[in-house]
Amino acid sequence: MSVTDKNTVSERLALVAGLSAFTAFLAIVVALFSYSESSSVAATPAGNQVAAATSRAPGPPLSAAEGVKFEPYKFVDPTLPAVPAGAVKRFTVDVEQHVTQVSPDLAPTEAWTYRINGQATPGTATSLPIVVNEGDSVSIKFVNGSTKSLGVNMPHSIDFHSAEVAPNKNYVDVMPGKSIDINFDAKHPGVFMYHCATQPVLMHTSAGMMGMMVVKPKNLAPVDRELWMTQEEYYLGEPGKAADMEKMAAETPDVIAFNGYANQYKTHPITVKAGEKIRMYVLDAGPSKWSAFHVIGTVFDTTHFEGVVGHDSQTVSLAPSQGGWVEFTLDAEGNYPFVTHAFGDMVKGAAGILHTSGAPMPAGVTAPVASGAAAGAKKMPGMSGSMGAGNTVHANLGEMFIKLNTASMASGLITFDTHNIGAVGHELVILKTDKAAASLGSGATVPEAGRVGETGDIAAGKSKTIKVKLASGHYALICNIAGHYAGGMRTDFTVK
Numbered sequence: 385m386s387v388t389d390k391n392t393v394s395e396r397l398a399l400v401a402g403l404s405a406f407t408a409f410l411a412i413v414v415a416l417f418s419y420s421e422s423s424s425v426a427a428t429p430a431g432n433q434v435a436a437a438t439s440r441a442p443g444p445p446l447s448a449a450e451g452v453k454f455e456p457y458k459f460v461d462p463t464l465p466a467v468p469a470g471a472v473k474r475f476t477v478d479v480e481q482h483v484t485q486v487s488p489d490l491a492p493t494e495a496w497t498y499r500i501n502g503q504a505t506p507g508t509a510t511s512l513p514i515v516v517n518e519g520d521s522v523s524i525k526f527v528n529g530s531t532k533s534l535g536v537n538m539p540h541s542i543d544f545h546s547a548e549v550a551p552n553k554n555y556v557d558v559m560p561g562k563s564i565d566i567n568f569d570a571k572h573p574g575v576f577m578y579h580c581a582t583q584p585v586l587m588h589t590s591a592g593m594m595g596m597m598v599v600k601p602k603n604l605a606p607v608d609r610e611l612w613m614t615q616e617e618y619y620l621g622e623p624g625k626a627a628d629m630e631k632m633a634a635e636t637p638d639v640i641a642f643n644g645y646a647n648q649y650k651t652h653p654i655t656v657k658a659g660e661k662i663r664m665y666v667l668d669a670g671p672s673k674w675s676a677f678h679v680i681g682t683v684f685d686t687t688h689f690e691g692v693v694g695h696d697s698q699t700v701s702l703a704p705s706q707g708g709w710v711e712f713t714l715d716a717e718g719n720y721p722f723v724t725h726a727f728g729d730m731v732k733g734a735a736g737i738l739h740t741s742g743a744p745m746p747a748g749v750t751a752p753v754a755s756g757a758a759a760g761a762k763k764m765p766g767m768s769g770s771m772g773a774g775n776t777v778h779a780n781l782g783e784m785f786i787k788l789n790t791a792s793m794a795s796g797l798i799t800f801d802t803h804n805i806g807a808v809g810h811e812l813v814i815l816k817t818d819k820a821a822a823s824l825g826s827g828a829t830v831p832e833a834g835r836v837g838e839t840g841d842i843a844a845g846k847s848k849t850i851k852v853k854l855a856s857g858h859y860a861l862i863c864n865i866a867g868h869y870a871g872g873m874r875t876d877f878t879v880k
C-alpha cells in the first residue's frame with residue numbers, strides 16, 4: 385500500500401469506525417506526521433527508490449551547506465496585520481536579498497523578498513501581507529533596496545493584482561537603490577497577489593518575491609481571530625545560491641510551504657480558542673502549483689474567493705495567484721491540521737496545526753529545530769544552538785496567554801524557547817513558589833518572590849531562548865508587564 389493510500393484509508397477508517405471526534409483527529413494528526421516523516425526519507429540516500437519513484441531531484445540536504453552562512457529560522461506570526469491609520473494607506477515596500485533555509489533538513493537558499501513598512505521575515509522566504517479596506521486610496525513607495533546592506537544586485541518591480549493601473553507605467557523594472565511611486569484606489573475587495581514582474585518572472589516569484597494584499601470589503605463582520613496563510617513553492621539550487629531555474633520550469637519544487645518555511649505551524653502550532661469564529665485569508669502564490677486548502681476536523685461555514693461566496697465547504701480550490709478567505713469554528717478542544725489536500729504537495733511542507741488553548745499540544749511537537757546549525761556555519765546573534773529534545777520547553781506568549789508545550793519536565797538544565805506571537809511586548813518570568821500561578825496577587829504587577837530566571841522583554845514577533853537550572857518543585861511562569869499577569873499571562877509548571 386502506498387503512503388498516500390495508507391493516509392487516506394486511515395482517515396476514512398477513523399471516521400467510518402465512528403470513533404470519538406478526538407480520537408479521529410488524533411489519528412489524522414498521527415497519520416500526517418508519519419506521512420511527512422516518510423517523505424523526508426525521500427531526501428536521503430536510503431530513500432533513493434522513493435526519490436526515483438517521484439522522479440524529482442531532492443533539494444541539497446543541510447549537510448551539503450558546510451561553510452554557508454544563513455539566517456536562523458524565525459516564527460512568522462500568522463495574525464493578519466491591521467489596516468494602517470490615515471485617509472491614505474501608505475506602504476513602503478523594500479527588497480532584500482538574503483540567505484535562509486525554507487525547510488529545516490534542507491540546505492539554505494538565496495531568497496529575494498519584500499519588506500513591508502520595514503517589517504521583514506528573516507529566516508524564511510516569505511513576504512508579509514499588505515492590508516487595506518475597500519475604497520481606500522493606496523500609496524505605495526516601492527524601493528529596490530533602500531540600503532546596501534539589503535544586498536540587492538539586480539532590477540526588481542512590483543505588480544499589484546488589486547490595482548487598476550497601467551502596467552507599462554507602474555510595473556516597471558527599478559534599478560537597485562532606486563524607487564517608484566504607485567498610487568491606486570482599492571476598488572475591489574478580496575485577497576490579491578502582489579509579485580515581482582521582472583523577467584524572468586518565474587525566477588523572481590520563485591525566489592520569494594510575492595505576497596498577499598487583502599482588501600477588506602465594506603461591512604465585513606468582525607470575527608474573533610484573523611489569520612493569513614500564503615502557500616508558495618521553493619526550488620533549491622546550490623546551497624546558499626539562487627533558486628534552480630530548471631526545477632521551476634519542470635514544476636518540481638523541493639519545498640511547498642505556508643508563510644515561507646516548511647511545516648512551521650506543525651512544529652509551532654497556532655493557538656486559537658475552541659468555539660471562536662476564525663477567518664483565514666489564504667493565497668496560493670504558486671508560482672505554479674494549485675492549492676486545495678482544507679482544515680481537518682471542521683467544515684468552512686462560508687468561503688469568499690474571487691468574488692464568489694460559498695458555504696458548507698470542505699476544501700477550496702485555488703489556482704496560482706488566487707486568494708480569498710474561509711470562516712469556521714473549531715467546536716471541540718483539539719489539534720486541527722490544515723493542509724493543501726493535494727497530498728503530494730502537502731508532504732513537501734504545506735501543513736500546519738491549529739491548536740485550541742484547552743487541548744494538550746499534539747504528540748510529536750518538539751522544540752523548534754535549531755536552524756543555522758550546518759557544520760562550519762557561523763552562529764548568528766539570537767540563534768538557538770543545538771537543543772536536546774528532552775530538556776526544552778516551547779513557550780508561546782500572546783494577548784493574554786502563556787502556552788507551553790508541556791506543563792512539566794525533569795529537573796536539570798531546562799531550555800525555555802520563548803516566542804512572542806502577540807502584537808505587543810511580553811516576557812517570561814520563572815518563579816519558584818508553592819502558590820498557584822493564578823493566586824500571586826491582584827495588582828498591575830505581582831511580587832517576583834522566588835524568581836529564578838527571566839527572558840527580559842521580547843518585542844512582538846521576536847523570540848528568546850534562556851537556559852535555567854531548575855530543581856524539582858512547583859513554579860509559576862508569568863509575564864509581569866503591567867496588566868499582563870491579571871489579563872491571564874500566567875501558568876503553572878512542575879519540575880519532577
Ligand SMILES: [Cu+2]
Pocket residue numbers: 496539540541580581582588593
Ligand atoms: Cu524581482
